[in-house]
Amino acid sequence: MAKPGKHSDEKSLRGIERTFFVSSKAVQGRALLQSDRHAMLLIDTMRSYVNARKFVIHDFVVMPNHLHVLITVDNMMSIEKANAAN
DSSP, rough: OOOOOTTTTHHHHTTEEEEEEEEOOGGHHHOOTTTTHHHHHHHHHHHHHHHTTTTTEEEEESSSEEEEEEEETTTTTOOTTTTOOO
16 A cells, blocks of 8 residues: 655545554643543543444553554544544
């Protein structure tokens, strides 16, 4: 598969599914996800987005202060808009 250029036109990228490895860290490295309650809220939210077919999650890891997720967005979705409300 060809790799899109750094400054590729966004519309030209919409015709293919794309898979991303995403990492997100809590502000100032705070352990916001340390409690089961907060971690499960995040996991439930990700599951609701998967059920709404916004994206596919292949695997994820929730750590006390950060998250790693392997995610695929379809040909009509950008990674930036994958978490936006319908």
